[in-house]
Amino acid sequence: MFDIKTQSRGLVSHGTTACRGCGLELIVRNVIDVLGPDTVFIIPPGCSSIFCGYGREVPMKLAGAQSNLENVAAICAGIRAGFDMQGNTHTTVVGLAGDGATLDIGIQALSGAMERRDKILYICSDNEAYMNTGIQGSSSTPLGAKTTTTPGGKPTMRKDLLRICMAHDIPYAATCAVSNLPDLRKKVQKAKDTDGPAVLHIHCPCPTGWGYNPMKSVELARKAVQSGMWILYEFENGKATLTHRVKELIPVKDYVSLQSRFKGIIDEQLEQVQAEVAERYKQLAGE
Numbered sequence: 001m002f003d004i005k006t007q008s009r010g011l012v013s014h015g016t017t018a019c020r021g022c023g024l025e026l027i028v029r030n031v032i033d034v035l036g037p038d039t040v041f042i043i044p045p046g047c048s049s050i051f052c053g054y055g056r057e058v059p060m061k062l063a064g065a066q067s068n069l070e071n072v073a074a075i076c077a078g079i080r081a082g083f084d085m086q087g088n089t090h091t092t093v094v095g096l097a098g099d100g101a102t103l104d105i106g107i108q109a110l111s112g113a114m115e116r117r118d119k120i121l122y123i124c125s126d127n128e129a130y131m132n133t134g135i136q137g138s139s140s141t142p143l144g145a146k147t148t149t150t151p152g153g154k155p156t157m158r159k160d161l162l163r164i165c166m167a168h169d170i171p172y173a174a175t176c177a178v179s180n181l182p183d184l185r186k187k188v189q190k191a192k193d194t195d196g197p198a199v200l201h202i203h204c205p206c207p208t209g210w211g212y213n214p215m216k217s218v219e220l221a222r223k224a225v226q227s228g229m230w231i232l233y234e235f236e237n238g239k240a241t242l243t244h245r246v247k248e249l250i251p252v253k254d255y256v257s258l259q260s261r262f263k264g265i266i267d268e269q270l271e272q273v274q275a276e277v278a279e280r281y282k283q284l285a286g287e
Contacts, residue, residue, distance in 0.1 A: 013059040021214025023204040034188040046098040069105040073113040076120040099126040099140035114168040127206035144265030171196040174234035177203040179221035211260025227255040228277035
């Protein structure tokens with residue numbers, strides 16, 4: 001048996017078919033570097049599927065399979081049960097899916113896995129729309145954001161995955177961002193060590209769907225955190241805690257103005273978003 005602490009260099013190829021500036025590649029490389037080679041990935045169709053095989057390309061040198069959109073968590077749970085029957089408690093089983101496969105199509109399977117307390121790690125790489133099929137809106141698309149199915153801007157607020165996880169009272173759930181990799185890597189390790197279901201919701205900037213300079217992905221992710229549009233916190237043992245405090249939230253306008261998808265957002269929507277993120281931040285900060 002190989003040493004599970006073996007360095008994970010070489011587990012992802014030097015190049016992938018991800019779009020220029022995509023946050024997903026940075027996420028996957030850091031997640032795998034923390035988890036190591038003793039890991040199995042289940043990935044549905046979507047942007048993340050390039051890592052488990054696209055045509056003749058397989059850039060990730062780990063065991064895994066491509067699931068359907070609706071059953072990522074269910075397949076992870078089945079593989080975990082099979083490993084447990086074999087006495088294998090060391091291999092990490094990971095589901096890696098986008099926001100559509102998580103918050104929309106796959107929410108039932110994920111809810112079931114959380115309710116059963118299956119020991120799996122579920123990662124949602126959230127680019128806030130169905131990007132690989134034409135930039136259609138998802139329930140994670142923010143209020144006012146333009147997609148091909150919400151050409152006038154999405155009329156409703158986004159669904160909150162972490163609150164759903166908290167309602168299931170799972171042992172560990174956390175948000176992450178590509179602008180804070182030390183925080184991301186720490187949370188991946190915590191999720192790996194969790195005895196039960198763990199969920200990571202990772203902000204994934206998408207220059208193709210959001211409409212910004214691909215060189216600005218990390219900067220944009222940082223502004224999302226600074227504005228409260230993406231709050232870094234974790235839910236552990238029944239308690240929610242901020243993992244990155246912002247001294248003073250910058251205006252949401254400073255974040256949305258950098259993206260063409262928000263060009264049509266109206267003042268009333270911007271004010272609503274500003275009030276929502278400020279209130280949510282105050283709740284999590286205990287203010």
